[in-house]
Amino acid sequence: MKVRDLKERLIKYLLFFSALLTVAVTFGIILTLIFDSIEFFSKVSFLEFFMGTRWSPTIKPVSFGVLPLVAGTLMVTFGSAMIAIPCGLLAAIYLSEYASEGVRAILKPALEVLAGIPTVVYGFFAFVYITPLLQKIFPDISAYNALAASIVVGIMIIPIVSSISEDALRAVPKTLREAGYALGANKVKVIWSIVVPSGLSGIVASFILGISRAIGETMAVTIAAGRLPRLVNPLNPADWFEPIETMTAAMVEIGMSDVSGQSIEYKSLFAIGLTLFAMTLILNMVSYYVKMRFREVYR
Amino acid sequence: MKVLTGKKDRNRNRFNDKLKDRLFLILCLLTTVFGLVILSALITFTFVEAAAWLDWQFLTSPPSRFPEKAGIYPALVGSIYTIALVGLFTLPLGVSAALFLEEYSGRSRIAKIIEINISNLAAVPSIVYGLLGLGIFVSKLNMKPGIIIVGAFTLTLLILPVVIVASQEAIRAVPYSLREASYGLGATKWQTIRGIVLPSAMPGILTGTILALSRAIGETAPLIMIGAASSIFSAPKDFFSPFSAMPMQIFVWTDMPRNEFLHGVAPAGVVVLLAVMLSMNAFAIFLRNRYQKKLRG
Amino acid sequence: MKRRYITLAVLLTTSLLFLGCIQSGTSENKGAQPEKAESRLSGEVRVAGSSTVYLISTAMAEEFSKLYPDVIISVQSTGTGGGFKNFFIVGKTDINGASRPIKQSELDAAKENGVEPLEFTVAYDGLSVIVNPEANWVDCMSIEHLREIWKPDTIVKKWSDIDESWPEKEIRLYGPTSASGTFDFFTKVVVGEERASRSDYHGTEEDNTIIQAVARDKYAMGYLGMAYYLENKDMIKAIKIKNPEGVCTEPSIESVKSGEYRPLARPLFIYVNKESLKDAAVREFVRFYLENLDSEIIEEIGYVSVSKETKEENLKEFNDALKELGVQ
Numbered sequence: 001m002k003v004r005d006l007k008e009r010l011i012k013y014l015l016f017f018s019a020l021l022t023v024a025v026t027f028g029i030i031l032t033l034i035f036d037s038i039e040f041f042s043k044v045s046f047l048e049f050f051m052g053t054r055w056s057p058t059i060k061p062v063s064f065g066v067l068p069l070v071a072g073t074l075m076v077t078f079g080s081a082m083i084a085i086p087c088g089l090l091a092a093i094y095l096s097e098y099a100s101e102g103v104r105a106i107l108k109p110a111l112e113v114l115a116g117i118p119t120v121v122y123g124f125f126a127f128v129y130i131t132p133l134l135q136k137i138f139p140d141i142s143a144y145n146a147l148a149a150s151i152v153v154g155i156m157i158i159p160i161v162s163s164i165s166e167d168a169l170r171a172v173p174k175t176l177r178e179a180g181y182a183l184g185a186n187k188v189k190v191i192w193s194i195v196v197p198s199g200l201s202g203i204v205a206s207f208i209l210g211i212s213r214a215i216g217e218t219m220a221v222t223i224a225a226g227r228l229p230r231l232v233n234p235l236n237p238a239d240w241f242e243p244i245e246t247m248t249a250a251m252v253e254i255g256m257s258d259v260s261g262q263s264i265e266y267k268s269l270f271a272i273g274l275t276l277f278a279m280t281l282i283l284n285m286v287s288y289y290v291k292m293r294f295r296e297v298y299r
Numbered sequence: 300m301k302v303l304t305g306k307k308d309r310n311r312n313r314f315n316d317k318l319k320d321r322l323f324l325i326l327c328l329l330t331t332v333f334g335l336v337i338l339s340a341l342i343t344f345t346f347v348e349a350a351a352w353l354d355w356q357f358l359t360s361p362p363s364r365f366p367e368k369a370g371i372y373p374a375l376v377g378s379i380y381t382i383a384l385v386g387l388f389t390l391p392l393g394v395s396a397a398l399f400l401e402e403y404s405g406r407s408r409i410a411k412i413i414e415i416n417i418s419n420l421a422a423v424p425s426i427v428y429g430l431l432g433l434g435i436f437v438s439k440l441n442m443k444p445g446i447i448i449v450g451a452f453t454l455t456l457l458i459l460p461v462v463i464v465a466s467q468e469a470i471r472a473v474p475y476s477l478r479e480a481s482y483g484l485g486a487t488k489w490q491t492i493r494g495i496v497l498p499s500a501m502p503g504i505l506t507g508t509i510l511a512l513s514r515a516i517g518e519t520a521p522l523i524m525i526g527a528a529s530s531i532f533s534a535p536k537d538f539f540s541p542f543s544a545m546p547m548q549i550f551v552w553t554d555m556p557r558n559e560f561l562h563g564v565a566p567a568g569v570v571v572l573l574a575v576m577l578s579m580n581a582f583a584i585f586l587r588n589r590y591q592k593k594l595r596g
Numbered sequence: 597m598k599r600r601y602i603t604l605a606v607l608l609t610t611s612l613l614f615l616g617c618i619q620s621g622t623s624e625n626k627g628a629q630p631e632k633a634e635s636r637l638s639g640e641v642r643v644a645g646s647s648t649v650y651l652i653s654t655a656m657a658e659e660f661s662k663l664y665p666d667v668i669i670s671v672q673s674t675g676t677g678g679g680f681k682n683f684f685i686v687g688k689t690d691i692n693g694a695s696r697p698i699k700q701s702e703l704d705a706a707k708e709n710g711v712e713p714l715e716f717t718v719a720y721d722g723l724s725v726i727v728n729p730e731a732n733w734v735d736c737m738s739i740e741h742l743r744e745i746w747k748p749d750t751i752v753k754k755w756s757d758i759d760e761s762w763p764e765k766e767i768r769l770y771g772p773t774s775a776s777g778t779f780d781f782f783t784k785v786v787v788g789e790e791r792a793s794r795s796d797y798h799g800t801e802e803d804n805t806i807i808q809a810v811a812r813d814k815y816a817m818g819y820l821g822m823a824y825y826l827e828n829k830d831m832i833k834a835i836k837i838k839n840p841e842g843v844c845t846e847p848s849i850e851s852v853k854s855g856e857y858r859p860l861a862r863p864l865f866i867y868v869n870k871e872s873l874k875d876a877a878v879r880e881f882v883r884f885y886l887e888n889l890d891s892e893i894i895e896e897i898g899y900v901s902v903s904k905e906t907k908e909e910n911l912k913e914f915n916d917a918l919k920e921l922g923v924q
Contacts, residue, residue, distance in 0.1 A: 004487060007489065008487055008488055008489050011489045012399075012403050014395065015395045015396070015398050015399035015403060016399050016403070016404075018391075018392050018395030018396040018399060019395070019396040019399040019400055019404075019413050019463075020413070021392060021396065021459075022396060022413060022416055022417050022420060022459060022460065022463065023412075023413060023416055025420060025431070025456050025459070026416050026419070026420060028431055028435055029423065029427060029428075029430075029431050032430060032431055032434030032435060033427075033430065033434075035434075036434060054795070056795045058773050058774040058775060058799070059773065059774045059791075059793055059795040059799065061748075061795070086330060087330045087331070087333055087334060090326065090327045090330040090331065091327070091330060091331035093327055094324075094327035094328055094330075094331045095331070098324055098327060098328075107331060107332075110335055111331075111334070111335070113335075113338070114334050114335070114338055116513075116514070116576070116580075117338070117517075117573075118517025118518070118519070118546055118572065118576075119517075119519070119520075120517065120519045120546040120549050120550050120553075121517070121546075121549070121569050121572065121573070123550070123553065124345075124549060124553050124565060124566075124569055125341045125345075127553055127561075128553065128561050128562065128565065128566075129341055129344050130341075131812070132812075135812065139814075142768060142809070142812075142813050142816075143808055143809045143811075143812035143813045143816075144798070144809060155334045155337060155338060158334045162331075186316030186317070186319060186320055187316075187320045187323075188316075188319045188320055188323045189316075191323075209422070212422060213422075215424070216423070216424025216425070216426065216427075217424070218424065218425065218426045218519070218520040219519050219520060219546075219550065223550065223553055226798060227798055227799065227800055227805075228796075228797070228798040230796075242768075243768075243798055243809075248424070248426050248520070251426055251430075251524075252426070252520060252523055252524075253800075255429065255433070255523050255524045256523055256529070256672075256674075256801070263681065263682065266682075269430065270430060270434070273426070273427055273430045276424060276426075276427065277423065277424075277427050280422060280423065280424060281419065281423075284419060284422045285419075288418075361658070361661060363658055364651070364654060364655055364658065364897075444688075445670065528670035528671070528672060529671075529672060529673065530650075530654050530657070530670065530671040530672070530673075531668065531669070531670050531671075532657055532658055532661040532668075532669060533661050533665055533666070533667065533668045533669070535668070536638070536666070536668065540640070540668055541640065541642075541668060541670045554802050554804045554805060554808070555804050556804050556807035556808045556811060556828050556831060557827070557828065
């Protein structure tokens with residue numbers, strides 16, 4: 001009896017430690033990022049890093065301003081959101097409000113495929129097929145440009161937006177819709193005046209998650225968008241045709257050339273990583289919060 | 300909302316409404332398939348260009364500076380060894396964690412914290428996991444960069460959250476009545492888990508794990524961070540050899556300016572990668588279907 | 597239930613075994629058997645460094661792997677300086693490719709770490725400046741022209757800033773980062789001060805990226821090792837450089853050999869960690885490398901091969917080092 005109890009206890013603790021491992025991973029990430037960033041920030045001031053407008057880690061005059069990288073990341077994020085948000089939302093509406101069960105059974109997994117393609121393949125697509133196509137339409141576009149990368153990243157995150165939005169829309173009770181029809185509204189009106197606002201929290205959460213994913217996207221932008229850090233403005237159309245550098249591409253660049261850990265460029269890798277991690281973490285928490293707080297409970 | 304008045308108004312409004320409905324439906328349908336259409340076109344281009352280059356020689360040769368001789372063999376082997384290790388590590392860890400969360404902790408606060416933590420981890424960009432691998436395995440633990448075991452450890456951490464969540468769902472799906480029956484017969488908790496819950500949940504767990512592995516095999520950024528080589532001509536010997544993986548090889552080939560690489564060798568590599576992923580996914584779904592029938596019957 | 601786990605385990609093991617069979621199968625079918633069939637050479641060789649020398653090292657690695665498939669050679673293109681600082685000096689690589697001679701500071705740092713580098717000249721390169729084939733307004737440039745474009749405080753942004761008759765389009769610039777020996781060499785010779793350069797250009801250690809970008813972009817310009825240019829001659833155009841005698845010379849194997857292509861001609865090196873030669877795999881690879889320096893491999897890649905004398909000198913240095921180490 002006692003031995004058996006002991007065994008049960010032991011197993012419980014073993015399993016507990018496995019679960020605790022995930023917490024250890026989080027701590028690992030945070031500690032690694034912070035420790036190496038501290039070493040970086042002992043040589044480069046916070047001000048220079050977060051406010052500096054030139055990213056030139058190796059070429060004199062050396063400057064570690066992260067803003068051009070952030071601008072590059074935001075540019076691709078903005079572009080991909082322009083594609084993913086409308087497509088994702090309308091797809092969600094279609095799947096939830098219009099599609100029959102049979103159609104849904106095919107389209108829903110099909111959309112998931114978009115997210116399942118590895119990002120390096122998307123980078124390949126962007127560089128080998130999309131950019132040459134763009135060059136036919138806009139002859140002045142550079143070989144590495146922000147537009148091609150934005151297109152593929154946009155396509156990649158459509159399922160995130162559509163899947164979560166669709167769940168939110170389907171959660172809206174039928175009765176609400178029926179009330180709208182009873183008052184004489186047509187389907188489109190019902191959708192936009194009743195269903196979408198009711199599911200808004202989930203929809204907005206899906207947007208935020210999609211954006212967070214786009215920010216962390218690495219290979220597609222590294223291959224297709226370029227390695228020229230510039231302070232770009234998403235509202236300036238000319239900037240879309242030129243190469244940029246995102247935070248993740250900069251990290252790949254440093255990572256490919258230095259694994260030994262002595263130089264300050266190596267340390268900057270962790271500073272950028274910390275910034276990136278903070279951005280995605282905050283977005284994910286906001287998305288969770290939006291979902292929880294503004295959720296309409298129907299029971 | 301418009302207030303409907305006379306008969307004329309009603310008829311005109313009904314027609315407008317029908318038209319708006321139709322147009323909107325078409326718009327929705329078009330945007331839904333928009334991404335799919337583009338992806339299909341891209342994949343078709345890839346397959347067409349890969350066709351002439353994808354042969355037995357491609358699968359069994361090392362990469363080369365000559366496109367005709369180039370092959371994906373070392374990268375293929377590297378990927379498979381790495382993913383096999385990742386599966387080996389992630390399955391026990393993930394299942395154990397899931398078991399704890401589902402069977403032992405109930406709704407306790409610590410379980411809640413762990414679960415929130417896991418969903419946060421699932422959303423962290425994969426390159427940050429690469430930094431974790433670099434900072435801990437390569438720097439702190441002083442392991443050699445670019446060897447299979449370091450890559451495997453890093454990827455394990457990456458997909459662990461996904462495996463845990465999938466396992467949790469599979470375990471949750473086991474009907475409580477089965478557990479009750481087992482307790483009724485006098486079994487302990489662990490005996491119940493080992494004898495009833497795990498076997499029933501195993502198909503779901505395996506499916507989830509294989510799907511996660513299929514995602515891991517396409518990951519590039521973490522491997523770059525831990526120093527996987529960009530040019531390797533031999534397949535890895537053991538788990539402490541330097542290695543390259545299929546996505547890395549594709550990345551390198553996309554960098555080669557010669558058209559034969561961009562429009563021949565690289566697409567062939569992409570096709571191989573997608574084929575491996577597809578087979579893994581198909582196997583996972585096959586497992587799920589086969590054992591689901593068994594459970595019901 | 598146990599049966600299922602067993603089947604899965606069996607499946608996994610058999611597939612791994614199967615893979616192992618394919619591997620040994622292909623290496624036996626690859627034709628050239630090593631002469632001493634009993635002692636299958638195995639081990640690891642780690643190479644990093646210059647992207648210019650990368651082409652030579654990878655070619656050597658590829659050929660070597662056909663003879664000794666059990667030796668795993670990994671080659672990384674990190675740039676000369678980056679390779680020294682982050683890999684070679686700290687003992688993480690056996691060989692560093694360099695497109696410029698090792699600096700005194702790097703030599704001192706290596707000594708401090710107990711790394712004694714052996715220098716071998718492996719080829720000659722004519723650093724090439726490339727533009728898009730459709731850039732028909734420019735054919736020959738002088739070093740002064742290039743300096744105007746690449747110097748640190750330059751005001752040149754468009755092609756027309758150099759010559760009014762040229763297009764009023766922005767020059768899109770591509771080149772190596774400051775981890776690169778090519779960068780060091782180019783800045784020293786063109787700008788006049790080593791490592792002084794404008795910074796608003798697309799810097800990369802992947803020379804192929806430079807080729808890609810210039811090939812697809814009418815207004816782009818880049819500079820890199822000659823082999824990359826010659827290998828992709830149909831996609832890009834090299835600018836003729838006005839040599840000190842005033843003759844516009846195109847980079848080619850002949851013009852570098854004859855000495856006509858100046859001042860951008862330079863020797864390429866590999867530096868080998870003497871301690872690493874104790875490892876049989878590294879030893880044989882370096883021996884193979886040095887013995888094949890006058891074969892067609894070098895010129896096929898696009899560099900000028902060294903003279904017979906240089907090859908002999910290399911081998912002598914190599915054998916002397918082996919004697920000192922007490923190995924064969």
